[in-house]
Amino acid sequence: MEDSGIQYGSLLLSSRDWTLVREDITGISGQAISSGKLADYGPDLIAASVPGxxxxxxxxxxxxxxxxxxxxxxxxxxxxxxNWW
Incomplete structure (x- = not known):
């Protein structure tokens, strides 16, 4: 098998740096959340843990x-x- 030069690693997602918010509070979609609009809902954001x-x-x-x-x-x-994001 030929070495492709690609290095594989790990992406660690576990931490307390996550937030969640109830969808009906924001009225926005997952796509909008991925674009960074979630920060506009500061008081409604809840600190979250992964895994959790x-x-x-x-x-x-x-x-x-x-x-x-x-x-x-x-x-x-x-x-x-x-639904929670």
Whole structure:
């Protein structure tokens, strides 16, 4: 097999430098988000971890009550039905 000269490496995505926002708050598409328009929604942005999930990020931001405590958070159903970017 001939060496093509291409070097393969790793792109590490895991960090706490991610943000998420609920789609119905922004009204923008994934394409618009990729173009950098997400920064316009500063107060609605929620810090996120990768790897992680929306529920744990919302709990860490105090937007949901911890689900392991008491009856959980009644807002979780709405969270589950929403699209998140």
């Amino acid at each position: 999930n929306v529920q744990s990020d919302l709990e860490a931001a105090h937007r949901l009550s911890p689900l392991w405590y008491g009856a959980g958070d009644p807002r979780l159903f709405d969270v589950a039905l929403s």
